[in-house]
Amino acid sequence: MVGTNKSLGQHWLKNREILEQIADLAGEGGLCLEIGPGLGTLTSSLLRRFSKVMAVEYDARLAENLPKSFPGKNLEVLNEDILKFDFSQISGDYVVAGNIPYYITSPIIEKLLTVSNRPKRIVLLIQKEVAERILSPKESILSLMVKNRAKVFAGPEVSREEFTPPPKVDSKVIVLEPLKNQIVSDEVFKLIRLGFVSPRKKLVANLAGILSRDELKKGFLDLGISLDARPADLELEDWKKLYEILYK
Numbered sequence: 001m002v003g004t005n006k007s008l009g010q011h012w013l014k015n016r017e018i019l020e021q022i023a024d025l026a027g028e029g030g031l032c033l034e035i036g037p038g039l040g041t042l043t044s045s046l047l048r049r050f051s052k053v054m055a056v057e058y059d060a061r062l063a064e065n066l067p068k069s070f071p072g073k074n075l076e077v078l079n080e081d082i083l084k085f086d087f088s089q090i091s092g093d094y095v096v097a098g099n100i101p102y103y104i105t106s107p108i109i110e111k112l113l114t115v116s117n118r119p120k121r122i123v124l125l126i127q128k129e130v131a132e133r134i135l136s137p138k139e140s141i142l143s144l145m146v147k148n149r150a151k152v153f154a155g156p157e158v159s160r161e162e163f164t165p166p167p168k169v170d171s172k173v174i175v176l177e178p179l180k181n182q183i184v185s186d187e188v189f190k191l192i193r194l195g196f197v198s199p200r201k202k203l204v205a206n207l208a209g210i211l212s213r214d215e216l217k218k219g220f221l222d223l224g225i226s227l228d229a230r231p232a233d234l235e236l237e238d239w240k241k242l243y244e245i246l247y248k
Contacts, residue, residue, distance in 0.1 A: 011163035025123045026097040035098030087115040099125035113149040122176040131172035138232045150176040188243045195231045219245040
């Protein structure tokens with residue numbers, strides 16, 4: 001939704017150049033699934049690049065009005081919640097694009113990366129702070145979840161002044177290319193979640209319930225992980241190796 005109403009945490013992106021950049025990053029081809037098309041400002045750019053645009057819009061009024069703006073175009077508008085959307089109705093390759101509400105960014109990204117028929121490319125305009133958290137070498141549950149399932153690329157930053165009404169924060173585009181297979185298993189990710197129970201604490205303390213402190217220290221030393229390491233200091237491969245030592 002490159003915009004809808006403010007009560008849904010949405011804001012209208014008005015800069016045509018940025019809209020074209022987002023569409024360019026999405027690429028071109030057969031089907032593009034657009035999340036929250038709103039008034040259709042991004043939709044118009046996507047329709048020039050894709051044979052069909054399937055737009056999922058939560059706001060019933062906007063969903064009803066959108067097709068009227070594109071008579072004769074191959075546009076399908078569905079008045080649905082993207083978090084409840086049934087992706088199994090899509091067959092073949094497709095791309096996802098959209099400007100998504102800040103307050104449900106993580107659930108949307110997680111759904112897109114875990115559905116059985118994952119898109120081949122995802123281009124999202126999200127809160128700048130969240131985008132930087134995903135891209136940062138200092139890890140978080142969100143960044144590790146994304147990097148475990150996709151290659152991540154940074155797109156352009158978008159100032160809050162480019163929206164109507166202006167949000168309180170700036171935005172940034174991220175591009176995700178889902179991997180065929182995730183890097184670490186779901187079991188390893190359970191360990192990651194345990195490790196992030198208290199993100200600011202030392203990892204040894206967070207994992208104290210798994211093994212004795214002495215056993216944990218030995219495992220850390222065998223892997224060359226500092227005993228002062230926080231959860232954010234470990235990359236996916238570090239967690240995988242740690243899992244293999246702790247649960248061997």
